[in-house]
């Protein structure tokens with residue numbers, strides 16, 4: 001496996017897990033909905049996360065929480081691009097969380113270092129939108145759509161099925177012309193998965209890592225943490241840190257988190273002992 005992630009004009013070492021700070025420019029995200037809908041508030045939050053030690057940022061303009069309503073291209077563009085432009089101007093490595101090929105293209109023109117697609121670049125034209133660029137790709141697994149995904153998720157063997165899907169989408173990206181060093185895979189915790197499925201994926205994380213692609217883990221504040229601790233979304237930091245460290249211990253290369261400073265401290269202790 002390449003120990004360097006190639007994303008846009010950045011070359012990020014994967015010798016230690018990277019911290020990706022989440023900025024949701026949305027009214028309805030499960031974790032922080034509405035707090036950063038205003039562009040200036042989103043930019044300020046992103047700068048705070050960078051100061052806390054985020055290696056890259058992930059900006060999203062469409063919530064993917066279970067039951068979330070889809071957002072038009074115009075609205076998503078209006079939310080994301082001004083924030084992206086400001087952060088690129090700061091010199092930050094910025095990922096854009098979108099499923100829309102048009103926005104992928106525009107984001108790359110604006111300087112996005114990575115495109116994070118919870119739809120695994122399955123939309124017609126999505127792989128083509130990124131292939132000719134230097135942007136990194138985060139290819140995520142989900143079952144169903146945000147509208148339906150938590151109704152009845154079902155797998156025979158969740159780890160094997162998720163690994164097979166991610167392997168085939170990574171191969172499709174390579175076939176479309178993406179060099180391997182730009183690809184990251186992600187099992188998509190909470191996206192069409194029960195608590196048991198999420199736990200099985202975390203237990204079996206090393207099987208995902210074994211495929212050779214850097215693996216991203218997005219566990220921060222998710223409902224599985226709530227289910228295990230009985231905590232509301234704003235009180236899930238301790239549970240999220242435990243999950244992040246378990247993912248890191250099993251080989252995760254990028255941790256997608258809302259609480260950058262705390263994750264950084266937890267990783268500092270973990271990596272000193274490792």
Ligand code: HH2
Pocket residue numbers: 022024026028029030031032060062063064065097116117118138140186188189216217218219256
């Ligand atoms: N989780 C969320 C959104 N995007 N992208 C990847 N690659 N992996 C994830 O686990 C992931 C993701 C959901 O979290 P959040 O952004 O806080 O909420 P919302 O989708 O409601 O905006």
